[in-house]
Amino acid sequence: AQKITQTQPGMFVQEKEAVTLDCTYDTSDQSYGLFWYKQPSSGEMIFLIYQGSYDEQNATEGRYSLNFQKARKSANLVISASQLGDSAMYFCAMRGANDYKLSFGAGTTVTVRA
Amino acid sequence: DVKVTQSSRYLVKRTGEKVFLECVQDMDHENMFWYRQDPGLGLRLIYFSYDVKMKEKGDIPEGYSVSREKKERFSLILESASTNQTSMYLCASSSPRQAPGGYGYTFGSGTRLTVV
Numbered sequence: 001a002q003k004i005t006q007t008q009p010g011m012f013v014q015e016k017e018a019v020t021l022d023c024t025y026d027t028s029d030q031s032y033g034l035f036w037y038k039q040p041s042s043g044e045m046i047f048l049i050y051q052g053s054y055d056e057q058n059a060t061e062g063r064y065s066l067n068f069q070k071a072r073k074s075a076n077l078v079i080s081a082s083q084l085g086d087s088a089m090y091f092c093a094m095r096g097a098n099d100y101k102l103s104f105g106a107g108t109t110v111t112v113r114a
Numbered sequence: 115d116v117k118v119t120q121s122s123r124y125l126v127k128r129t130g131e132k133v134f135l136e137c138v139q140d141m142d143h144e145n146m147f148w149y150r151q152d153p154g155l156g157l158r159l160i161y162f163s164y165d166v167k168m169k170e171k172g173d174i175p176e177g178y179s180v181s182r183e184k185k186e187r188f189s190l191i192l193e194s195a196s197t198n199q200t201s202m203y204l205c206a207s208s209s210p211r212q213a214p215g216g217y218g219y220t221f222g223s224g225t226r227l228t229v230v
Contacts, residue, residue, distance in 0.1 A: 004156075006156075009154070033218075035218060035219075037219075037221075042223075043202065043223055043224040043226075044221065044223050044224070045204065045206075045219070045221035047218060047219070047220075050218060091156060091157065093157075100145045100162060100164050100208065101145075101147060101159055101162055101172070102219060103159075104149075104156040104157040104158075105156050106154055106155060106156040107156050
């Protein structure tokens with residue numbers, strides 16, 4: 001079974017600054033995938049970024065990057081140049097090898113201040 | 115551009131009622147999922163289905179059942195609603211053909227259920 005831990009319930013960040021959201025995971029699988037989703041106050045879940053366990057480079061998507069440290073089993077999300085629209089809850093998720101389903105962390109609420 | 119549709123955005127039901135939450139996807143996805151989301155607990159898997167008429171229990175199936183008679187539709191049933199089932203319910207679908215990494219989810223907009 002996969003376990004995802006997000007230890008930061010809430011964070012404040014100043015507009016235009018970078019913020020790092022922590023995510024650690026526990027699995028015995030060698031092949032797995034890591035995902036980050038954003039959930040604004042409207043409730044929809046928006047896919048942000050994906051990292052495969054065998055990907056050698058850290059994933060990047062625009063202002064989002066994933067700091068993947070396999071040995072430490074950590075997959076932190078970095079949001080650069082924060083914008084007011086980044087205020088939302090962020091979930092880290094994981095899919096194990098040959099698994100249909102995702103396991104999610106508890107989430108981190110980010111509030112961007114002007 | 116609608117992908118995963120949940121029939122109700124907000125729902126208020128009485129204790130003991132039988133409640134149906136409907137989810138429809140138009141992407142021909144094989145897999146469909148029901149999660150509930152509670153503050154501090156993240157998303158917890160209730161049931162999932164990887165094919166028509168197939169279902170598997172997730173982490174918290176007690177008090178729920180599901181039905182998947184057609185590929186595009188996955189229903190969550192609360193047999194006898196209780197106040198501890200007040201929550202946000204999220205439906206999702208996925209396919210091994212879907213980027214990224216296969217099995218990434220597309221979510222519905224959620225149903226906020228209140229049981230009184």
